[in-house]
Structure formats: C-alpha cells, structure tokens
Amino acid sequence: MAVIDTLPASDILPAEMKTHPVIPVMDLNAQDRPAKKAILRGIRGVIDRNEFVQAPIGQKFEAAFGKWLGQDHVVGVNSGTAALFLALKAMGVGPGDEVITTPFTFIATLESILYAGAKPVLADIESDTFCISPAAVERAVTARTKVILPVHLYGHPADLTRLDAVARKAGAKILEDTAQAHGATWNGRKVGTYGAASAFSFYPGKNLGAYGDAGAVATASPEIAERVRLYRNHGRHSKYQHEVEGYNERLDGIQAAVLLAKLPYLDRWVKARRSQALRYNKALGIASVRSKGIEVPPVRPEAGHAYHLYVIRAKEREKVAGQLKAVGVSTAVHYPIPLHLQPCYKHLGHHAGDFPESERAAKEVLSLPLYPGMTKSQQDRVIRAVKNL
Numbered sequence: 001m002a003v004i005d006t007l008p009a010s011d012i013l014p015a016e017m018k019t020h021p022v023i024p025v026m027d028l029n030a031q032d033r034p035a036k037k038a039i040l041r042g043i044r045g046v047i048d049r050n051e052f053v054q055a056p057i058g059q060k061f062e063a064a065f066g067k068w069l070g071q072d073h074v075v076g077v078n079s080g081t082a083a084l085f086l087a088l089k090a091m092g093v094g095p096g097d098e099v100i101t102t103p104f105t106f107i108a109t110l111e112s113i114l115y116a117g118a119k120p121v122l123a124d125i126e127s128d129t130f131c132i133s134p135a136a137v138e139r140a141v142t143a144r145t146k147v148i149l150p151v152h153l154y155g156h157p158a159d160l161t162r163l164d165a166v167a168r169k170a171g172a173k174i175l176e177d178t179a180q181a182h183g184a185t186w187n188g189r190k191v192g193t194y195g196a197a198s199a200f201s202f203y204p205g206k207n208l209g210a211y212g213d214a215g216a217v218a219t220a221s222p223e224i225a226e227r228v229r230l231y232r233n234h235g236r237h238s239k240y241q242h243e244v245e246g247y248n249e250r251l252d253g254i255q256a257a258v259l260l261a262k263l264p265y266l267d268r269w270v271k272a273r274r275s276q277a278l279r280y281n282k283a284l285g286i287a288s289v290r291s292k293g294i295e296v297p298p299v300r301p302e303a304g305h306a307y308h309l310y311v312i313r314a315k316e317r318e319k320v321a322g323q324l325k326a327v328g329v330s331t332a333v334h335y336p337i338p339l340h341l342q343p344c345y346k347h348l349g350h351h352a353g354d355f356p357e358s359e360r361a362a363k364e365v366l367s368l369p370l371y372p373g374m375t376k377s378q379q380d381r382v383i384r385a386v387k388n389l
C-alpha cells in the first residue's frame with residue numbers, strides 16, 4: 001500500500017526536489033520509530049517462548065485490544081478479510097440470505113459475503129462521507145436481508161444512527177467493517193462497538209498494523225465470539241474433536257506481539273493523523289484551491305474521523321496527481337474501480353450508471369500523504385504543491 005517513488009534523474013529534477021526527497025503517501029518506518037524497540041523485544045519473546053500459534057500472546061492482545069476498544073470480546077484472526085467472513089458465518093449468514101453493502105470499498109468487504117454463500121446487495125454511497133447511504137440501504141432491504149455491512153471508509157464513520165434505525169425496522173443486524181477506522185468515533189463512542197459485530201484489519205498500513213496479515217472480530221455477544229473462536233481453529237475446542245467444520249484463520253503469535261507492542265501508541269498516532277488532517281483542511285479548504293476543481297470533503301458533526309487516509313476530490317485527478325508527482329509529492333487512489341464494475345463481479349449483473357455516487361467518487365478521489373511521523377515541513381511542501389497547481 002505504501003507508495004514510495006524513486007526520484008527521476010537529477011538533471012530533470014524540479015528545483016524543489018533537488019534538495020528534498022519524494023514524500024510518500026505513508027511511511028511506516030517514520031510512524032513506527034518510537035515503537036521499534038518494543039516490537040523487536042516482543043517478536044524475540046515469541047520466538048524464545050515458541051508462542052507461534054494459539055498461544056497466550058494472542059489472548060493477551062485480544063484482552064488489550066478489547067480494553068482499548070471498550071468491547072467485551074475480541075477474537076484475533078489472520079486478516080481483516082477473515083474477520084469479515086467469520087463474523088458473517090458466526091452471525092448465521094449463509095445461502096438464501098442477503099447482505100447489504102457498498103460498492104465503494106476494498107474488495108474484501110464483498111468477497112466475505114460471497115465466501116459465506118450469501119447474496120450481496122449493493123447500495124450507493126453518500127457524496128460527502130463516501131460511506132453507504134442509509135436511504136439507499138432502506139430501499140435495498142427485502143425480507144431476506146440478514147445483515148447490513150457498512151464500511152467506515154478512510155476512517156470516517158458511516159451514519160450508524162440512521163443505519164441502526166433501518167436495521168431495526170428490517171429485523172437485520174449490523175456488521176461494521178472497521179478495517180480503516182481504528183480510533184474513529186460516532187457520537188463520542190468508538191466505532192466497532194455499535195454493530196452486533198465488527199471486523200478489524202491489522203494489515204501493515206492500517207492505523208494499527210501488524211508486520212504481516214492479521215485481523216480481529218469484536219462483539220458484545222459471547223455466542224458470536226465463541227463461534228468465531230471455533231471457526232478460526234478448525235471448528236474445535238479440544239485437539240482432535242471438531243464441533244463444526246472450520247477453517248485455519250488464527251492470529252499468529254508474532255503478529256500478536258507486534259500489535260501488542262504498537263497498541264500503546266495507537267491513540268497518539270490517531271491524534272497525529274487528526275491534527276495533520278486539520279492543517280490540510282484549513283490550508284486547502286479555501287476558495288483559491290476550490291477554483292482548481294479540488295474539494296476537501298466535510299466531516300459529519302457526529303463523527304470523530306480517524307483519518308486512515310486523507311482523501312480529497314479532484315475533478316481532473318490524473319492531471320493533479322501527475323503535477324504533484326513532478327514536484328515529489330506521492331498520491332494514491334482508493335479506489336479507482338467500484339466493485340460493481342470489477343470484471344470478477346460481472347455475474348452480479350450491474351452496469352455503469354447503477355451507483356452514480358460511487359462511480360463519481362472512483363473518478364475523483366485522491367489520497368494525499370498523511371501519516372504519524374510526517375514532519376511539518378513535509379506537509380507544508382504538500383500544501384504548497386497543491387496551492388501551486
């Protein structure tokens with residue numbers, strides 16, 4: 001996910017780049033520097049104690065993450081994708097059920113529904129937050145709707161108040177895709193505690209990231225937690241007695257140790273993301289930048305944005321990205337193709353024009369560099385570059 005460009009040959013470098021290296025979209029080394037010693041100590045401990053699989057270090061992380069989140073049960077698994085899939089299974093989702101989600105997300109959200117054997121039903125996003133529209137969800141509800149699966153995209157919470165009302169009316173449950181929203185809040189409470197369950201990803205670039213793949217399901221329900229525990233470990237409680245057919249989707253010990261060492265830094269990292277985002281909002285949310293076809297998306301009053309990504313809209317995105325790259329500012333696009341237009345999902349039967357807000361977002365969104373450890377002068381360079389477009 002990190003975009004680290006190489007410098008062009010020095011004779012064609014613009015003046016600014018001759019003295020400054022390229023600014024990446026994210027820089028894990030810069031973020032993790034203060035935690036590195038503890039991380040290495042943690043990894044070493046796992047090796048010394050052979051705590052590789054289903055070991056106490058995993059439970060230790062689950063307890064610590066549950067305490068940080070304010071949720072009763074956390075079950076560690078081996079990716080965010082597994083967290084979504086196993087949470088759906090544990091919520092009883094299967095063939096014949098419908099799960100409503102957004103086409104403007106990373107593919108894993110939709111994959112998990114199909115893995116569970118259910119039918120994905122797509123509902124368009126809101127133009128301001130990029131998250132699923134409760135009104136569109138309400139229109140998509142049928143008698144078969146079992147779960148509503150909102151994604152807190154980029155770290156901005158979906159409208160959990162209105163989604164909860166729609167879910168109650170439909171007799172459906174909410175599963176939150178919290179992969180990008182560690183530390184985000186809705187009405188002052190952390191997201192990931194609102195739905196019947198929530199799925200976290202600890203992919204390395206996430207707000208809390210492992211040094212490999214990892215994820216977790218969080219829930220207040222002891223039944224859902226117990227089922228995820230069973231499913232992640234071949235459906236067993238004891239070594240060779242299998243209650244159900246399960247999977248091998250356990251959180252591994254080394255990743256648990258990395259996450260445990262990084263967790264104490266999470267709040268200050270989210271705070272750093274927020275203050276950098278605030279600087280961008282102030283500097284770029286001005287008329288002269290807007291006149292270049294660039295828009296800084298608003299944040300809902302109920303939302304505590306966790307700024308996993310800082311995403312603007314740019315009408316002429318490719319041109320803007322090219323101009324920023326020329327002065328050493330990397331950008332990225334999350335995501336250029338909405339899921340209903342992906343070749344692999346032709347079978348869902350959708351066409352261009354079906355979800356206009358998702359399609360417009362896919363054409364316009366542009367992620368700017370933002371990460372804990374980014375210096376003020378680096379950010380000033382990004383701001384200058386955008387203002388000079």
Ligand SMILES: Cc1ncc(COP(=O)(O)O)c(C=O)c1O
Binds near residue numbers: 082179202
């Ligand atoms: C919104 C969203 N959902 C799900 C996932 C899947 O997580 P993982 O990569 O850990 O399987 C991701 C991760 O990239 C994501 O961004």
